[in-house]
Amino acid sequence: DTGKNEILQLLPPPPIREVVTKSLFPEREFKLECGGFSDRPIYSLKCVPAALLSQTDVIKPVSAIPTENGHPWARIATTAARAQWVLHGSTLDSVHITEVESRKNIYVAAPSSSEELSGLAFLDCNTLLLCCANGQLYLGDVRQPEAPLEAVSVPWELGDERWCMGVRQTAPGSASSSHPIACLSNRGHITLTDVRKPSEHLASAKCSVPSPSPNAEFLCVSWAPALEGCLAISGFDGAVHVYDTGSWDSSSSPAQPTFVHKGHMFGEEDSNGEPPLLTAHTWHPQKPRTLLSAASDGTLHIWDWVQPKGTRG
Structure with a gap:
């Protein structure tokens, strides 16, 4: 054990990046573009626009x-x-x-x-x-x-649930000032609102999650950047659940996902015999139905989901 924490910047395999496929091929590997080592644990990564790239494989802390x-x-x-x-x-x-x-x-x-x-x-x-x-x-x-x-002022009760949020960003140069917000609780409740009128909810639903999130730190909800009204949630099990919010109604029955990616659930169990838990997911910025997801067993998946026939696209 060297005490080093490795950060890698990877490119998806060309067959997955350039051709629409319906499944993952585990034997295909990501291409290493660059990487480095840090003396400290890394919990979250964000791209910083216009930042200079390091010319060394040792990642130096800027500040703490x-x-x-x-x-x-x-x-x-x-x-x-x-x-x-x-x-x-x-x-x-x-x-x-x-x-x-x-x-x-x-x-x-x-x-x-x-x-x-x-x-x-x-x-x-x-x-x-x-x-x-x-x-x-x-x-x-x-x-x-x-x-x-x-x-x-939010249209939900502040109780013992833990919440996270996802904000849909408008495209650069867009005249729209709308910023739909999705707030997700560890019990699977989602409320959609707009920051311009936050006290008025646009829609709400109880998602079909197996049980409350076992680790609220990993709760994640995100809007598809290129699909109207589409979002994904994770952090409840080893799956990513994709929802079409345009199909939600006022009934009390749980909302059903359009697609569920379960690939991580077949990974290695932890020391307690539990299957991997999704720790993060994100949408590809240009490909409408391509997502990346990571799990507690260290696996990283890039995958596409198929819109069922007869639904809006």
């Missing part, structure tokens, strides 16, 4: 921000609108924006509560959206660093 109250890691977000800005924090009163190369503090949130953060995002170059683990949303403005964060 201690987490608060024993929380395992800070949440981070980046934006193409502000090159090299990183939004980060582990609690509501530890939210910062740091410029990577200069290490300059661009924004420090005004003192607030020590509620644990489960997610944060740039809505545009000046507006921040923060989600607490208890489901409370807050708005911040980079231009008003001393102003208190604005608590958003």
Whole structure:
């Protein structure tokens, strides 16, 4: 054991990247583009636009921000609108924006509560959206660093459930100011709202999850960047569940997924005999129905899902 933590940047195999396939082929390997080693554990990665690439295989820390109250890691977000800005924090009163190369503090949130953060995002170059683990949303403005964060009235109860959020970003140059937000609880409840009218929910559903999430740190909900009304959730088991929110109605029955990727569930069991748990997933930025997912056994999958006949596409 060298105590090193390896970070790799991989390219999918050409047959999967260039040809639409219906299944994975485990014997095909990803191509290593670059990589490096860190002396510290890595919990989350984000692309920083316009950042310079390291010319060495040793990854050097830029700066260190201690987490608060024993929380395992800070949440981070980046934006193409502000090159090299990183939004980060582990609690509501530890939210910062740091410029990577200069290490300059661009924004420090005004003192607030020590509620644990489960997610944060740039809505545009000046507006921040923060989600607490208890489901409370807050708005911040980079231009008003001393102003208190604005608590958003949410159309769900703040109880003992843990929540995470996913924000659908508008395409660069788009005239639309809409930012649909999906908030997901560890019991499988999803509520959709818009930051312009956050107290009015657009839709809600109880997803068909096997049981509450065993580890809320791995809860993940994300919007498909190139498919209207389509989102994916994970963190409940070894599967990624894809939903078409346009088909949700007001009935009390659980919403049924359009597609479920179960490939990780057949990986190696842990020391307790439990199957792998999905730790993260993300959508391909250009290919509408291509996703990547990772599990607790270290596996990484890239896969496509097929729209069933007779449904909207």
